[in-house]
Amino acid sequence: MMKKDKILLNISNLEDIDFYQKLGISNFLFPLEGFSVGYSSFSLEDISATNTQGYLLVNRLLTDNDIDQFLKLQIPKNIKGIIVEDVGLFYVLKDSSLELINFQNHLNNSYETVNFWTEYYDSLVLSTDITIDEITEILDRTKKPLIINTFGYPMIMYSRRKLLSNFSKHLGDKEKKTLNIKNSDLIKFQLKENEYGTAIFDDHLLDIRFVTQDLDDTKIKFYLFNSEFLTRETMEKAICNEIVTNTTDGFLHKKTIYRIGDIK
Amino acid sequence: MIELLSPAGDMERLKFALLYGADAVYLGGRVFGLRANATNFSLEELKEATEYAHNLNKKVYVTVNIVFHNEDLEGLVDYLKFLSDIKVDAIIVSDPVVLNVLKENDLDLEVHLSTQASCLNSRAVKFYMDHGIKRIVLAREASKEDIIRIKKETNAELECFIQGAMCTSFSGRCVLSNYATNRDSNRGGCSQVCRWTFDTEDNRQFEMMPKDLNMVHYIKDMIDIGVNSFKIEGRMRSIYYIATVLHTYRQIISKISTNSLTDEYIDYALNIINRVANRESTPQFFDKLPGVNEQYFNGRKEESNQDFLGLVLNSENNEITLEVRNYFKKGDTVQIFGPTMDTIEFTITDIIDEDGNRLDFCNHPKMIVKIKVPKICEQFSMMRAKVFDKYDEI
Numbered sequence: 052m053m054k055k056d057k058i059l060l061n062i063s064n065l066e067d068i069d070f071y072q073k074l075g076i077s078n079f080l081f082p083l084e085g086f087s088v089g090y091s092s093f094s095l096e097d098i099s100a101t102n103t104q105g106y107l108l109v110n111r112l113l114t115d116n117d118i119d120q121f122l123k124l125q126i127p128k129n130i131k132g133i134i135v136e137d138v139g140l141f142y143v144l145k146d147s148s149l150e151l152i153n154f155q156n157h158l159n160n161s162y163e164t165v166n167f168w169t170e171y172y173d174s175l176v177l178s179t180d181i182t183i184d185e186i187t188e189i190l191d192r193t194k195k196p197l198i199i200n201t202f203g204y205p206m207i208m209y210s211r212r213k214l215l216s217n218f219s220k221h222l223g224d225k226e227k228k229t230l231n232i233k234n235s236d237l238i239k240f241q242l243k244e245n246e247y248g249t250a251i252f253d254d255h256l257l258d259i260r261f262v263t264q265d266l267d268d269t270k271i272k273f274y275l276f277n278s279e280f281l282t283r284e285t286m287e288k289a290i291c292n293e294i295v296t297n298t299t300d301g302f303l304h305k306k307t308i309y310r311i312g313d314i315k
Numbered sequence: 316m317i318e319l320l321s322p323a324g325d326m327e328r329l330k331f332a333l334l335y336g337a338d339a340v341y342l343g344g345r346v347f348g349l350r351a352n353a354t355n356f357s358l359e360e361l362k363e364a365t366e367y368a369h370n371l372n373k374k375v376y377v378t379v380n381i382v383f384h385n386e387d388l389e390g391l392v393d394y395l396k397f398l399s400d401i402k403v404d405a406i407i408v409s410d411p412v413v414l415n416v417l418k419e420n421d422l423d424l425e426v427h428l429s430t431q432a433s434c435l436n437s438r439a440v441k442f443y444m445d446h447g448i449k450r451i452v453l454a455r456e457a458s459k460e461d462i463i464r465i466k467k468e469t470n471a472e473l474e475c476f477i478q479g480a481m482c483t484s485f486s487g488r489c490v491l492s493n494y495a496t497n498r499d500s501n502r503g504g505c506s507q508v509c510r511w512t513f514d515t516e517d518n519r520q521f522e523m524m525p526k527d528l529n530m531v532h533y534i535k536d537m538i539d540i541g542v543n544s545f546k547i548e549g550r551m552r553s554i555y556y557i558a559t560v561l562h563t564y565r566q567i568i569s570k571i572s573t574n575s576l577t578d579e580y581i582d583y584a585l586n587i588i589n590r591v592a593n594r595e596s597t598p599q600f601f602d603k604l605p606g607v608n609e610q611y612f613n614g615r616k617e618e619s620n621q622d623f624l625g626l627v628l629n630s631e632n633n634e635i636t637l638e639v640r641n642y643f644k645k646g647d648t649v650q651i652f653g654p655t656m657d658t659i660e661f662t663i664t665d666i667i668d669e670d671g672n673r674l675d676f677c678n679h680p681k682m683i684v685k686i687k688v689p690k691i692c693e694q695f696s697m698m699r700a701k702v703f704d705k706y707d708e709i
Contacts, residue, residue: 115436115464139438161383163412208489211456220607232513309504
């Protein structure tokens with residue numbers, strides 16, 4: 052059974068914190084307003100006011116001006132670390148006392164890559180796009196405990212373009228900040244836009260809780276649960292090891308191919 | 316020195332790229348590159364390509380830019396040793412695993428950071444420079460302001476895309492292909508899902524495909540900023556596309572160096588480039604955040620054309636020997652452009668086939684014909700349909 056103190060919960064509503072704490076969750080991930088895309092985000096003042104221990108999520112790619120703005124922020128004491136996408140932000144924070152966790156989603160796919168980054172970072176979030184065998188081998192060889200995307204809708208694309216604003220403008224409609232699209236009954240995506248770009252999420256709910264139970268727990272820092280788009284009820288089931296229906300185990304048992312000749 | 320950097324999908328494209336003004340080419344081997352379904356280069360061809368370029372005092376950069384999975388690590392050391400042995404000028408890398416392998420094996424290869432790493436600020440550039448990376452290919456999302464700041468703070472060797480297709484996402488930060496088709500975008504299998512049409516819940520058609528990039532208007536700005544290498548996208552593009560685009564940008568750079576670039580030439584260059592690309596193009600992120608006009612809606616209007624009429628194999632006594640590529644006929648007005656010659660324009664008066672027969676038209680690709688021309692042409696110059704008036708120096 053997954054230990055609840057190893058769940059890192061990406062929070063989508065600060066008012067839910069109390070609810071989740073009562074379920075045993077003690078580690079929260081707060082997407083930082085102005086520095087994240089795709090997720091409901093919060094100001095440092097509001098995060099500080101929760102008085103809850105947690106990590107900031109900074110999943111934008113940043114310009115120098117963005118980093119300058121970040122460096123003006125006063126990081127509250129309840130923040131233990133930052134899960135960070137941009138290597139430049141890591142570079143300026145590397146000597147700080149904050150834990151720094153690499154979040155180059157989709158790029159952290161091999162044990163050598165993981166070992167490169169964890170020479171510098173305190174930990175790393177593994178890609179959502181690898182098989183269970185690959186995860187197992189990476190955990191066998193990692194020098195530091197890692198974070199595994201375990202439950203939630205995976206973000207699978209990040210554009211600097213404001214795709215929904217452009218779409219609305221093209222149609223002459225009122226601007227939308229979210230949109231569901233599909234190409235077929237199997238290929239469905241959820242889009243979310245803010246000032247810094249557009250994120251696309253897969254519309255299939257990833258749930259690998261029951262597989263991760265077989266992994267070496269000592270090599271896992273956190274199991275990442277993402278509550279974006281999900282209700283408290285669904286999250287409660289996930290946290291309490293209950294069955295959630297209509298889920299997928301992603302690429303755990305489905306290796307990707309890349310040469311057309313390999314398509315069967 | 317300003318470097319004009321061309322894609323080379325195979326040996327033929329490489330030769331045309333170098334002939335038409337590229338200072339360097341980038342290409343992929345059969346492994347570890349992001350164009351897994353292109354022809355690419357065998358090991359023997361990589362060696363031949365490198366020798367060929369070096370004999371012309373030009374450079375070859377090899378893409379080793381996949382995002383590695385555990386299984387891909389096998390063979391990497393041997394491949395890098397091979398590239399080092401044949402003395403390629405640099406490798407283009409996105410996954411830092413390659414840096415470790417180079418270090419552990421004491422391999423002397425210059426490394427360029429791929430645009431797949433989405434480098435957008437000077438601090439990230441410093442991180443990568445600290446790890447021995449010599450050149451940074453910036454994210455296509457970098458604005459003029461971003462590039463100025465990065466150059467000023469790091470004085471790094473910078474390479475920027477100036478022409479070609481764009482990803483909708485930050486490069487590398489997209490696995491739509493993996494989720495929609497199981498084809499791994501970061502290992503060269505991208506199925507270009509961002510170019511598909513989708514339905515919304517209220518039954519509208521949603522599209523997100525960007526127009527191409529072109530920087531014709533801003534080459535001088537980029538030179539003034541200190542960008543070192545100007546990169547053209549398109550390893551799977553034709554020799555005609557490569558020749559036309561390189562020829563046009565080479566002219567622009569040359570005119571900037573002699574302070575003779577005019578608005579008229581810029582307009583002409585844009586017409587030529589947009590026509591050969593079959594897609595519209597814009598400067599994208601350099602001058603603004605791309606908006607509604609920088610992408611396609613309601614389907615892409617791809618106007619495929621048959622402008623490329625033939626390749627000049629030889630030219631003697633005001634007569635060319637031409638390898639035909641597309642239909643043309645007597646009476647057509649055509650243009651011939653070449654690596655260093657002035658573009659010429661004329662009306663076809665005579666077409667003679669290999670047996671000496673006079674023809675009214677040519678409609679077989681690869682057939683060889685002779686045509687009278689007003690002046691001698693360069694070998695491997697190209698004949699195209701006259702769509703725009705040729706540009707006459709004022």
